[in-house]
Amino acid sequence: MLSSSRRSFTTCQPQHGSYADTLPFLRINSNTRVIFQGFTGKQATANAKDSLAWGxxxxxxxxxxxxxxxxGLPVLPSVRQAMEQLKPDATAIYVAAHQAPGAIEEAIEAEVPLIVAVAEHIPVHDMLRIHSILKxxxxxxxxGPNSPGIISAVGKCRIGFQPLPCFSPGRVGxxxxxxxxxxxxxxxxTRAGLGQSLCIGVGGDMAPGxxxxxxxxxxxxxxxxxxxxxxxxxxxTGELEAAAWxxxxxxxxxxxKPIVGLIAGVNEAPGHIMGHAGAFTFLGEPTAKAKITELEEAGVTLVNHPAKIGDILKAKLQGTGGLGTTTGSNPFASGTQRRQLHSMRGLGWRPLVAGPFVHKKPQHQQRRSIYLEANQCFDELRARGGINCGPYSGHGTRRLLAVGIDRSARSPAILVAPSIEDWIEEAQRTTAPVKSFPFDYRRGPDGLVIERIxxxxxxxxKGDSAVDSLRRLIKTLTNLFYEKxxxxLTTHLVERLGEIKVVHARFAFDQASFRNGTPPDKIKAMHVRATDDPAEIEAERSGIVYVKLPGEDVxxxxxxxxxxxxxNTVDALADAGGKAANFLDTGGKATSETVKESFRTILQDPRVKVVFVNIFGGLTLGDMIARGIIMAFKELSLTVPVVVRIRGTNEEEGQKIIAxxxxxxxxxxxxxxxxxxAIELSRK
Structure with a gap:
């Protein structure tokens, strides 16, 4: 099991109440007393000043x-002392990702009612442990984490880094x-005159709070x-659970209350993480298209760009319905998001062999992960548990058994399916449903779970030897899951001479744990194969998430x-008839130099005929983006046209620099x- 030098918590359930009882703490308002962890840091200081000025x-x-x-405000050395002396209702955690788990745990220990963590790339095992504590x-x-935070426009209470000039007190949550x-x-x-009430950024993490x-x-x-x-x-599967709710x-x-929705990532690049720590289709999870369908069937109006949401909600609140019939030639004025998906094949779930953890011939690897291939996995299984491993002979039903993460349960889980189809290249093919058996992070799976599996x-x-070999495989996988x-950790298995034999395996480990300070000896024995596109690797060194999209006519x-x-930019361009050559996220801490390097990366692709810069600032500042664009023009001698759209934080300054x-x-x-x-220029 996982060993940790961090503070420990009791594993017993609370005598009174549960984590669900803490939901009212999300109702922040003008009386909410807020503290900052990491208060004297640069980002926390700037954020605190802006938030104070706002109210x-x-x-x-x-x-x-x-x-x-x-x-002008008190600084204390611990959250416990801050709770005793300042009596806060909420804390905003502004520390680096590798410090954030300890800061969250300290706030839980001190019983701060609302804890807001904005950091990205917190190792997922830290979050699984924290959820085990929260429960x-x-x-x-x-x-959070990986969240902009929570803000009440009505109560003028901001716990996060949202761009304040966009907000106005109002009626939309x-x-x-x-x-x-x-x-x-x-x-x-705001433009529709509705304003906002309470905005909750659940964030893009695999295990949100x-x-x-x-x-x-x-x-x-x-x-x-x-x-x-x-x-x-x-x-x-959060959107499907939301649809059911x-x-x-x-x-x-x-x-x-009327609900309007949007799902980003319809045009995802399979086998890639699309920026957010959790923005990829995991084993057995639904596609963006399946989420859209479920939400529409639940009664949600879906759109393909958030700029449409204000007018649609205004019409619904006035009792005039929703989108209605559109006229004219504006491609962005057409119907709901679902109408724009007529060219996609087949709704449904990602197959077991598709998505970011594919088992054969992946074009690219996830930067979230480091990998072991089948033979290396076999070596680990043999050495650790004496597991019978070898190639598939073509005889016997192949079954799936994996140890991974159940995002809905916010816990580790054993994932199983009683059969696996032959390898199919097309991502639209489905397989047997994957069943999840979640278990507590700090306790591991128990014997009853293994019997159900x-x-x-x-x-x-059904003999003892088969169940014993299955039990040994699960124990070996879970120990490896914790240790590394x-x-x-995916295996395909068959029955062989009354026992379990593993005929295929592929293991993925969290690279964030290594980047954020995990001791090198934790993974040094692993042989990692790097197969990322060189342009993607180079972009990552500059803090940029870049994914080259397929096609000759993009x-x-x-x-x-x-x-x-x-x-969403890639999706909306596609809906309007444009073809994006790439996904590129400059990151929340982008600088002018980052913007210049983003241009350099994009222009390495000879297919690009125009660059579309679409910025809506929070932490990213509009004037900084503008200066980066000017720098790119001067230093890279740009020969393709550039379309720039800047909104959000410092948008007027950025627009003036461009003008x-x-x-x-x-x-x-x-x-x-x-x-x-941009579409017009791309066709010249």
């Missing part, structure tokens, strides 16, 4: 080893995986919320801040106009 009741903060004052208590609620798409939604509802259903249940009861915007994306909510409510696998040999911080290079917005540059740039603040221009 947030920040009462102080924590920096280990420090006491005194900072920006044993009823005093603290977590939002927002639940979003993507920060940038939530900002676009905020801007849309608050999920979509939990956030929806809070907005249902929020008296300030009259309508809801739901922003999802690829990865996980919405269907039940509409059936039991006499006057339900044996039954579900439909082994023909696994993401998905012509639009995209440069976007934020994974959700980058996915005053004297360079041949096409500048817009409206997405539809900018996209239409």
């Amino acid at each position: 947030t009741k920040i009462v102080g903060g924590v920096t280990p080893g420090r006491t005194g004052e900072h920006i 044993t208590q009823s005093k603290s609620r977590l939002v 927002i639940v979003a995986k993507s920060g940038t798409l939530s900002y676009e939604t905020v801007a849309s509802t 608050t999920d979509m259903v939990e956030a929806l249940s809070v907005l249902e009861k929020d008296p300030d919320t009259e309508a809801i915007a739901l922003i999802g994306e690829i990865g996980g 919405i269907k039940e909510y509409y059936s039991r409510s006499e006057s339900p 044996a039954s579900h696998l439909q082994l023909s040999n 911080e696994g993401l998905l 012509t639009i290079g995209t440069l976007v801040n934020g994974a959700g917005l980058a996915m 005053d540059s004297g360079l041949p740039l096409y500048a817009f603040d409206d997405f539809e106009e900018a996209a239409a221009k």
